[in-house]
Amino acid sequence: MEHQKNERILEIFFRALKGEKISPKKLSEEYHVSTKSISRDVTEIQSFLTEHRELMQNAELTYSHRDKSYILTNDEFLKNKELFAIIEVLLGSRCFSKHEILNLISKLKNFSTIENRTSFDNLIRKEVYHYNEVKMDCHSLIDNLWRIVQAIEDKHIITISYFKMDRSEIKRKIKPLAIMFSEYYFYLIAYQEDDETFSPRYFRIDRIFSITENRNRFILAPEYDFDEGSLREKSQFMFPGEGIKVVFEFTGLSVQAILDRLPTAKITSKEGRTYTIEADVNNGRGLMMYLLSQGAWVKVLSPQSFVDEMKTEIEKMKRLYGEV
Structure with missing residues (x-):
C-alpha cells in the first residue's frame, strides 16, 4: 500500500514537472482514491519543494482557483x-x-x-x-556544429570536405579555432595545418559535408590565439581582410542602422544631413558590398586604396548598364 502511494506521488510530481495541471478531482478518479488522498500527496510534494528550494530552483506547486488545479511554477520556466x-x-x-x-x-x-x-x-x-530553410549541403547542421565544437575544445586537427561558392569540392586539413554566426550562416574559422602565416580561413559550416577527426592535436603560441570577439566587432561580413580605418560620409535615412551594423563606427562630425563616420573594420569584400548597398547615401573618403577599390567596382557596375 505504501509502495503504491509513493509511486502515485512520484507520478503526480513528474506530471507537474511536465506542465500538467494537477486536479485532485480528476486524479482521484484516475487513481481510484479519495480527493483527500490526492490532496495529501500534493502536500507532500509541496513540503519536498520547500525543503529543497535551492535544488528545485524555487519551484512551487500553487493552487489556481480559476483552473481548480495545482500548477508547478519555476524560476527556470521561460515566460x-x-x-x-x-x-x-x-x-x-x-x-x-x-x-x-x-x-x-x-x-x-x-x-x-x-x-x-x-x-x-x-x-x-x-x-x-511558411518557414524556408537556407539550402545546405550537410546532413545535419547541429551535428556538424557539435563535432566542430568538440574538435575546438580538444584542439584536434580535422579534415573537412567542403563545397566552395562555385560548387567545386575541396578537402582541407585544418586547425579549428572558433565558430561564429552571421546572416543565415554559421562559420568555422580555422588555420590550415601547413600555413605558417597563420591566416584565418572561413568555412560555412552548412557546406561541410564530411568531417574527419585526426589523432594529432595542435598547440598555438599566444600571439596566434584567435579572438572571435574582436573579429565580430571589426568584421560583420565573414570575408577575411586586413584591418583598416575607413572614413565615409552618410546622407541616408537612418544613421543608427549604420552604427548598429558596424560596432566600431562612430560619428566624427555632422553638417546638415551629412554624417562623417569612421570605423575600424576588416577590409574584406563584405565591407565593400555593404557600403555599395547604401547607394548614393555613402561616399568613402579614406583610405585612398579603398576609395580606388570602390571607384573600380562602380565603374564595373556602370559598364553592366552600357555606360563607360
Whole structure:
C-alpha cells in the first residue's frame, strides 16, 4: 500500500514537472482514491519543494482557483515573451532545417507551462508553416556544429570536405579555432595545418559535408590565439581582410542602422544631413558590398586604396548598364 502511494506521488510530481495541471478531482478518479488522498500527496510534494528550494530552483506547486488545479511554477520556466523572443530569432535566422527547427521549438516549449504553450503555438503557427530553410549541403547542421565544437575544445586537427561558392569540392586539413554566426550562416574559422602565416580561413559550416577527426592535436603560441570577439566587432561580413580605418560620409535615412551594423563606427562630425563616420573594420569584400548597398547615401573618403577599390567596382557596375 505504501509502495503504491509513493509511486502515485512520484507520478503526480513528474506530471507537474511536465506542465500538467494537477486536479485532485480528476486524479482521484484516475487513481481510484479519495480527493483527500490526492490532496495529501500534493502536500507532500509541496513540503519536498520547500525543503529543497535551492535544488528545485524555487519551484512551487500553487493552487489556481480559476483552473481548480495545482500548477508547478519555476524560476527556470521561460515566460511566453522570453520564449517568443528566442524562437523569433531562430526562425529569422533560417539556418536550421525544418526538421531541426521544429525539434528545437518543441524542446524549448518544454521550459514553459502547458497553458503558455497553447498560447505560444497560436503566435508562431503561420511562421513555422511558411518557414524556408537556407539550402545546405550537410546532413545535419547541429551535428556538424557539435563535432566542430568538440574538435575546438580538444584542439584536434580535422579534415573537412567542403563545397566552395562555385560548387567545386575541396578537402582541407585544418586547425579549428572558433565558430561564429552571421546572416543565415554559421562559420568555422580555422588555420590550415601547413600555413605558417597563420591566416584565418572561413568555412560555412552548412557546406561541410564530411568531417574527419585526426589523432594529432595542435598547440598555438599566444600571439596566434584567435579572438572571435574582436573579429565580430571589426568584421560583420565573414570575408577575411586586413584591418583598416575607413572614413565615409552618410546622407541616408537612418544613421543608427549604420552604427548598429558596424560596432566600431562612430560619428566624427555632422553638417546638415551629412554624417562623417569612421570605423575600424576588416577590409574584406563584405565591407565593400555593404557600403555599395547604401547607394548614393555613402561616399568613402579614406583610405585612398579603398576609395580606388570602390571607384573600380562602380565603374564595373556602370559598364553592366552600357555606360563607360
